[in-house]
Amino acid sequence: MDVEAQETPLLQWKPDDYGGVKVNLTEPMTTEDFVPKLRASLVDWRNQGKKGIWLKLADGLENLIAPAKAEGFKYHHAESDYLMLVSWLSDLHNTIPANASHRIGIAAFVLNSNREVLVVQEIGGPFDGTGVWKLPTGVIKEGEGVWAGAEREVEEETGIETTFKEVLAFRESHKSFSEKRKTDIMFLCELNMKPGTFEIKKEKAEIYAAKWMPIEEYVNQPWNQEKELFRFMANICLKRSQEMEYVGFSTVRTTTSTGRESYLYCNTDHANLLNATHGPASTSTPTSR
Amino acid sequence: MDVEAQETPLLQWKPDDYGGVKVNLTEPMTTEDFVPKLRASLVDWRNQGKKGIWLKLADGLENLIAPAKAEGFKYHHAESDYLMLVSWLSDLHNTIPANASHRIGIAAFVLNSNREVLVVQEIGGPFDGTGVWKLPTGVIKEGEGVWAGAEREVEEETGIETTFKEVLAFRESHKSFSEKRKTDIMFLCELNMKPGTFEIKKEKAEIYAAKWMPIEEYVNQPWNQEKELFRFMANICLKRSQEMEYVGFSTVRTTTSTGRESYLYCNTDHANLLNATHGPASTSTPTSR
Numbered sequence: 001m002d003v004e005a006q007e008t009p010l011l012q013w014k015p016d017d018y019g020g021v022k023v024n025l026t027e028p029m030t031t032e033d034f035v036p037k038l039r040a041s042l043v044d045w046r047n048q049g050k051k052g053i054w055l056k057l058a059d060g061l062e063n064l065i066a067p068a069k070a071e072g073f074k075y076h077h078a079e080s081d082y083l084m085l086v087s088w089l090s091d092l093h094n095t096i097p098a099n100a101s102h103r104i105g106i107a108a109f110v111l112n113s114n115r116e117v118l119v120v121q122e123i124g125g126p127f128d129g130t131g132v133w134k135l136p137t138g139v140i141k142e143g144e145g146v147w148a149g150a151e152r153e154v155e156e157e158t159g160i161e162t163t164f165k166e167v168l169a170f171r172e173s174h175k176s177f178s179e180k181r182k183t184d185i186m187f188l189c190e191l192n193m194k195p196g197t198f199e200i201k202k203e204k205a206e207i208y209a210a211k212w213m214p215i216e217e218y219v220n221q222p223w224n225q226e227k228e229l230f231r232f233m234a235n236i237c238l239k240r241s242q243e244m245e246y247v248g249f250s251t252v253r254t255t256t257s258t259g260r261e262s263y264l265y266c267n268t269d270h271a272n273l274l275n276a277t278h279g280p281a282s283t284s285t286p287t288s289r
Numbered sequence: 290m291d292v293e294a295q296e297t298p299l300l301q302w303k304p305d306d307y308g309g310v311k312v313n314l315t316e317p318m319t320t321e322d323f324v325p326k327l328r329a330s331l332v333d334w335r336n337q338g339k340k341g342i343w344l345k346l347a348d349g350l351e352n353l354i355a356p357a358k359a360e361g362f363k364y365h366h367a368e369s370d371y372l373m374l375v376s377w378l379s380d381l382h383n384t385i386p387a388n389a390s391h392r393i394g395i396a397a398f399v400l401n402s403n404r405e406v407l408v409v410q411e412i413g414g415p416f417d418g419t420g421v422w423k424l425p426t427g428v429i430k431e432g433e434g435v436w437a438g439a440e441r442e443v444e445e446e447t448g449i450e451t452t453f454k455e456v457l458a459f460r461e462s463h464k465s466f467s468e469k470r471k472t473d474i475m476f477l478c479e480l481n482m483k484p485g486t487f488e489i490k491k492e493k494a495e496i497y498a499a500k501w502m503p504i505e506e507y508v509n510q511p512w513n514q515e516k517e518l519f520r521f522m523a524n525i526c527l528k529r530s531q532e533m534e535y536v537g538f539s540t541v542r543t544t545t546s547t548g549r550e551s552y553l554y555c556n557t558d559h560a561n562l563l564n565a566t567h568g569p570a571s572t573s574t575p576t577s578r
Contacts, residue, residue: 018413062355069351075367079388083364083372093494095413099368100389100471101431124307124384126547142390143463143472169538169555173545174432182389183432185474205382229543232553232563239559246556247536249458254518256462258415264521266458267535270528274521 008040018095020052021045025061035067042071042089051090057083104140105186106150109237110162110193116212117237120157123206132223133213135237137186145263147251150189158210159201162191166248167265168236171229188233190240190248215241250275297329307384309341310334314350324356331360331378340379346372393429394475395439398526399451399482405501406526409446412495421512422502424526426475434552436540439478447499448490451480455537456554457525460518477522479529479537504530539564 013023023041045053055073057064059081073085077099088094110118119133127134138153140146147164154162166189173184202210215238218224224234239246250271252264266274302312312330334342344362346353348370362374366388377383399407408422416423427442429435436453443451455478462473491499504527507513513523528535539560541553555563 059358062351062358065354066351069348074369075348075372076369078364078367078372080363080365083367095495098392098428098430100392101429102391102393102474103387103389104391104472104474139387140390141387145461145463169553171543171551171553172434173549173551174434183393185391185393206384229545229551229553232541232543232555236555236559246559248556249538252521254460254521256518260462262460262462262518264458264460264518266521266525267537270525270535 008036010044011037011041013041013045016052016054018052019050020054021050022054022056024056025064026058028060029064031063031067034064035071038068038071042087046089051088051092052096053087053089055085055087057085102183102185104146104149105137105184106140106146106153107135107137107186107188107233108150108154108162109135109168109188109190109240110154110160111190111215111237111241112193112198112212114212115215115241117215117218117241118154118158118160118200118210119213119218120202120210121208123208130223132221133211133218135188136210146187146189146265147263150187150191154191157202157207159197159199161194161197163194164251165190165192166250166268168240168246168248169233171233188236190237297325299333300326300330302330302334305341305343307341308339309343310339311343311345313345313347314353315347317349318353320352320356323353324360327357327360331376335378340377340381341385342376342378344374344376346374391472391474393435393438394426394473395429395435395442396424396426396475396477396522397439397443397451398424398457398477398479398529399443399449400479400504400526400530401482401487401501403501404504404530406504406507406530407443407447407449407489407499408502408507409491409499410497412497419512421510422500422507424477425499435476435478435554436552439476439480443480446491446496448486448488450483450486452483453540454479454481455539455557457529457535457537458522460522477525479526 011023013021016022054076055068065083068085071087073087076084076086076096078084086096088096108118118136120136121133122128136154136157138149138157140149144152146167150164151162154160168188168190170185170187173186200210200212219234219238224230236246247268249265250268252266252271252274254262254264256262300312302310305311343365344357354372354374357374360376362376365373365375365385367373375385377385397407407425409425410422411417425443425446427438427446429438433441435456439453440451443449457477457479459474459476462475489499489501508523508527513519525535536557538554539557541555541560541563543551543553545551
């Protein structure tokens with residue numbers, strides 16, 4: 001280590017999993033303190049052959065944003081409590097991973113024993129004022145599974161407790177949000193009512209009303225007939241209600257190679273085989289019928 | 290309008306689709322100019338009953354971040370060229386839509402007529418140094434469909450041109466990236482080789498090697514047998530190669546209710562019926578086999 005490098009204190013950092021550098025600043029720091037440390041650190045990282053540099057600035061460190069950008073950092077992403085900047089110190093192909101690009105939603109198909117489907121009318125959004133009765137829908141939260149989010153949304157909107165059964169279909173809708181750059185994927189899920197929870201309790205502020213509606217009446221609403229995507233999805237629900245053959249994807253609980261819980265969604269007949277071999281899942285996790 | 294409100298100039302804004310306010314600042318502005326305008330605008334928006342206020346600051350307007358946060362704004366998201374802040378002016382339930390929460394990846398299963406599967410060895414990542422031959426994988430780009438991303442990744446990594454056939458399965462992996470808050474969903478896709486593109490041309494810098502490997506040899510690699518999730522997915526590929534019944538999801542091209550192109554992924558038998566009724570898709574779009 002040469003004398004000059006020792007003279008300027010460096011920013012504290014940790015290696016990331018891909019040979020890069022993570023700097024996580026949480027305490028207030030003046031620009032005068034920050035800039036020389038950042039410059040010296042960049043020299044040091046280059047000398048070490050580091051390429052990707054992550055700079056995480058907690059709430060309250062807005063004074064460091066402009067100086068960091070002046071040294072070549074760009075925004076990567078932000079959450080309510082921090083801003084992440086990134087710099088790529090190499091001429092090689094930039095392998096900084098992409099930011100989150102998608103939002104995942106669900107539409108929940110719940111049928112009772114009278115062949116009635118659980119439907120709602122929404123306040124706000126494209127359905128407000130149309131009179132259309134639609135399936136409960138919602139957005140999957142961060143860290144939540146598709147199956148779990150579907151169960152949660154149905155209960156929040158209608159009070160009905162359900163168990164996830166199958167993904168029947170999904171659709172992509174591009175340029176959908178965040179300055180029309182991001183994509184929505186919506187999973188059409190079938191759920192089973194839990195015994196003894198027939199009574200609807202409209203719970204969410206965004207819902208005008210919720211009720212059980214005969215499936216044919218639901219499918220035959222003009223909205224569901226005139227709009228092709230809605231017609232396709234309504235007809236998949238109808239097919240399921242008629243006990244005709246339509247096989248979707250069910251869940252098999254497993255773990256990733258690093259040991260984290262993970263769900264595989266695959267053809268229901270196949271999932272049933274895997275779940276049977278695999279031993280019964282715990283009661284808190286979805287199983288196929 | 291009272292006299293006082295007229296005295297302070299307001300920020301320019303547009304209504305969003307949900308009754309909120311969008312402010313899009315792109316030109317340099319001093320803090321002294323910005324703060325009184327923002328304060329007067331907030332009073333005006335409150336008087337108008339506005340709730341959700343979006344403030345988009347282009348690259349170069351870092352000086353306005355701290356003043357905006359002092360007036361109650363929080364980070365919503367960031368892209369390389371802008372930062373989006375948001376403020377909710379109401380005591381009612383905050384209905385500001387969530388930021389993107391997921392990243393979508395694909396693993397591509399391509400089988401040739403000799404029952405060999407297209408496999409690669411990756412530089413970097415968890416497979417580097419393991420000797421494992423794996424399916425080509427990649428991350429779906431912003432605005433790109435799952436089917437299109439799968440075709441692109443296979444060509445980039447191996448030079449083989451393919452046509453999307455089916456989603457065979459997908460898995461969720463939570464706390465996966467961006468400070469372990471976000472979720473990866475990976476779609477296992479089957480693709481058909483286009484005629485006359487048998488020859489592998491290793492193209493991407495992140496790939497050591499690519500080759501055709503007999504499917505049983507692929508499936509029987511220790512990695513694919515010892516790790517449950519990989520074993521499940523490898524066995525789905527094996528089942529497909531054996532012409533045993535395994536039905537996934539194919540695409541049907543349609544439009545959303547607002548007229549944007551959209552793909553519905555549903556049970557392949559059903560998709561075939563819909564595509565037959567629907568008329569042939571154009572050659573640039575995927576069709577089921």
